[in-house]
Amino acid sequence: CNDTMMTHPIHLHGMWSELESPEQTFQVRKHTISVQPAQRVTYRVKADALGRWAYHCHMLYHMEAGMFREVVVS
Numbered sequence: 001c002n003d004t005m006m007t008h009p010i011h012l013h014g015m016w017s018e019l020e021s022p023e024q025t026f027q028v029r030k031h032t033i034s035v036q037p038a039q040r041v042t043y044r045v046k047a048d049a050l051g052r053w054a055y056h057c058h059m060l061y062h063m064e065a066g067m068f069r070e071v072v073v074s
Contacts, residue, residue: 001040008035009058012071014049032058047073 002008011032019027020042035041050073057067 002035002037005037006059006062007037008062008067009033010035010056011058012045012055013053014051015045015047015053017043017045019043047071049073
């Protein structure tokens with residue numbers, strides 16, 4: 001859920017995200033999911049790529065402010 005007044009383009013390196021509708025049906029496969037202000041989205045990721053991957057907002061100053069995590073697939 002995006003509780004801010006800005007759009008956040010969220011990206012998980014190395015894997016595809018499968019965006020879902022509010023009814024939890026498949027909509028589209030994407031690398032980056034844009035989450036609009038006050039919007040909640042759900043998506044699925046098949047963690048099939050071993051390694052350490054970045055998960056972050058694509059806006060540099062958002063990453064620097066803490067919207068950056070590491071996902072480890074082992």
